[in-house]
Amino acid sequence: TQVFNFSSGPAVLPADVLKQAQQELCDWQGLGTSVMEISHRSKEFIHVAEEAEKDFRDLLNIPSNYKVLFCHGGGRGQFASIPLNLLGDKTTADYVDAGYWAASAVKEAKKYCVPHVIDAKITVDGLRAVKPMSEWQLSNNAAYLHYCPNETIDGIAIDETPAFASDVVVTADFSSTILSREIDVSRFGVIYAGAQKNIGPAGLTLVIVREDLLGKAHAACPSILDYSVLNENDSMFNTPPTFAWYLSGLVFKWLKKQGGVAAMEKVNQQKSELLYGVIDRSDFYRNDVAKSNRSRMNIPFQLADSALDKLFLEESFAAGLHALKGHRVVGGMRASIYNAMPLAGVQALTDFMVDFERRHG
Ligand code: PLP
Numbered sequence: 001t002q003v004f005n006f007s008s009g010p011a012v013l014p015a016d017v018l019k020q021a022q023q024e025l026c027d028w029q030g031l032g033t034s035v036m037e038i039s040h041r042s043k044e045f046i047h048v049a050e051e052a053e054k055d056f057r058d059l060l061n062i063p064s065n066y067k068v069l070f071c072h073g074g075g076r077g078q079f080a081s082i083p084l085n086l087l088g089d090k091t092t093a094d095y096v097d098a099g100y101w102a103a104s105a106v107k108e109a110k111k112y113c114v115p116h117v118i119d120a121k122i123t124v125d126g127l128r129a130v131k132p133m134s135e136w137q138l139s140n141n142a143a144y145l146h147y148c149p150n151e152t153i154d155g156i157a158i159d160e161t162p163a164f165a166s167d168v169v170v171t172a173d174f175s176s177t178i179l180s181r182e183i184d185v186s187r188f189g190v191i192y193a194g195a196q197k198n199i200g201p202a203g204l205t206l207v208i209v210r211e212d213l214l215g216k217a218h219a220a221c222p223s224i225l226d227y228s229v230l231n232e233n234d235s236m237f238n239t240p241p242t243f244a245w246y247l248s249g250l251v252f253k254w255l256k257k258q259g260g261v262a263a264m265e266k267v268n269q270q271k272s273e274l275l276y277g278v279i280d281r282s283d284f285y286r287n288d289v290a291k292s293n294r295s296r297m298n299i300p301f302q303l304a305d306s307a308l309d310k311l312f313l314e315e316s317f318a319a320g321l322h323a324l325k326g327h328r329v330v331g332g333m334r335a336s337i338y339n340a341m342p343l344a345g346v347q348a349l350t351d352f353m354v355d356f357e358r359r360h361g
Contacts, residue, residue: 001320002348005323006324006334006336008152008298008323009152009197009202010197013251035246036242040240040242045242048249049235049245053068053070055252055255056248058256059255060185062208063186065210066185068206071207071224074194076104077225078205079108080108080225083109083143084218084222085213085217085225085227086144086171086213087113087143090141092139093113093115093143093146094115095115095118095147097119099148100152100327100329101151101175102146102147105173118136118137128288129156129293133158133160133162133164138164138168144190145171146171146172150174150295151298152336153298153300153327155287155334156293157294159181169189169210169213170188172188172190172192173193174192175192178198179198180264180268180296180297180338182261182265188208188210189209190210199251204240213227215228267343274347275337275346276299284357285303285304286301298335300333302326302331302333309332316349316356
């Protein structure tokens with residue numbers, strides 16, 4: 001049976017990329033060694049690093065006044081980096097709360113400032129939704145605004161393009177949605193994403209930061225979290241996660257070959273419509289997020305009869321559909337369908353769901 005992996009992260013990688021990495025593992029570029037075993041300062045690795053940055057910039061159409069940093073520390077590292085780099089002499093920042101990860105960012109920010117929390121969670125016709133951006137009440141003394149455009153656990157997305165006053169520094173946690181759809185980078189001050197969902201292996205975190213925001217880090221900011229230090233050292237102040245960087249570079253090349261982000265966006269729309277369609281057409285399955293805020297990347301769903309959950313998971317696993325168990329705080333099921341999940345994988349899942357309902361409904 002072909003296996004399709006619906007893990008929320010670390011998550012599926014393109015099969016072609018894994019094959020290439022496997023072929024190159026022990027003898028990379030004829031060097032007789034793997035890319036993991038060479039110096040990050042070697043000309044060979046620097047070439048890998050530069051190519052990866054160039055391709056990432058191309059894919060997201062990143063303007064030249066933005067720096068791209070390849071960091072350690074994951075999404076949670078950035079929960080600290082953002083206040084440590086951007087607060088300056090301010091003591092507060094606006095934090096929009098629309099789910100688990102946005103709330104986790106608030107918790108970390110409290111170590112460094114007094115966050116002004118904008119609770120954007122609403123219910124529309126009994127469905128979970130998010131207040132439109134025009135209703136976010138920003139404070140007038142905030143150093144920046146932070147939000148999470150895709151809540152990996154809640155299955156909630158905020159797809160609106162920020163259009164705030166030009167002096168509002170918008171920062172956003174794109175960990176589970178980066179490169180899945182086109183975005184206008186120029187509307188943001190900082191965009192960050194852990195690599196392990198939509199990019200590559202865990203251990204690498206991508207940060208896109210507008211140049212004029214550099215140089216304001218708190219005196220106590222650890223150097224490895226300081227955007228200016230990372231920038232001045234081409235993201236090699238300390239030894240970077242070289243293998244994750246290399247593999248992410250292969251993923252960027254793969255994405256370009258697929259037609260780039262616009263092409264991925266189309267497929268991602270098709271995949272998510274297919275899955276939501278099956279959920280919505282039946283009383284056996286349910287997703288309780290309003291259509292306007294449904295995530296295309298992480299789709300939680302419940303069985304009407306939760307007594308069948310265990311059987312669903314056993315049978316789906318046996319059918320090659322892995323990692324469908326919902327997050328422990330939500331329960332039920334969750335299918336994460338990042339860029340590397342082919343349409344055929346979602347088709348296999350929906351075929352299974354329809355058949356499971358026929359047999360147990
Ligand atoms: N932000 C989002 C949206 C996430 O989905 C996750 C992890 O699942 C995190 C942050 C935390 O990332 P990390 O484990 O890399 O610190």
